Amino acid sequence: MQNFLIGLGIGVVLAIVLVVVMSINRHKETLLSQKETERLRRMLNDRMDLESDGLAKLKESNEDLKKQNENLRISLNSFSQKPNRKEMARLQVYQLAVDRLTINSPGFGAAWQAALKESEDEFQKTYLGVQPFIKRLIPMKTDASVLSKYIDSDEKE
Secondary structure (H helix, E strand, O other): OHHHHHHHHHHHHHHHHHHHHHHHHHHHHHHHHHHHHHHHHHHHHHHHHHHHHHHHHHHHHHHHHHHHHHHHHHHHHHHHHOOOHHHHHHHHHHHHHHHHHHHHOOOHHHHHHHHHHHHHHHHHHOOOOOHHHHHHHOOOOOOHHHHHHHHHHHHHO
């Protein structure tokens, strides 16, 4: 019986040592997992802070770009409404039409060039000499009234 008690005592001592070693190991693992959890939590907080800062900057940049876009749209509208913009666009359209007619109509080119030269000469004369003074005093009649009478007579027929 003495051997039994000695064996039981050795077994109990070994069991206690084993329990103590396992509890120490478990405590170390718990501490390591807590440290790892804390490290991951800090990383997550840092990342969330960076992302929130980045998102705030993106929103601010987006608002700035929207304001710039609106300002550019308003500037473009006001620029297109300035005097002579529509007239310049209309003149470009007329020039394209004249170029096409000159190419497609063989007789049109010579007649157009002669009429253009006469009109340019008359326009230049309006800046020199007595003619500008007279034109300011006495309005000149154009062929528009003759043309409207001609058009009206054609419509009646």
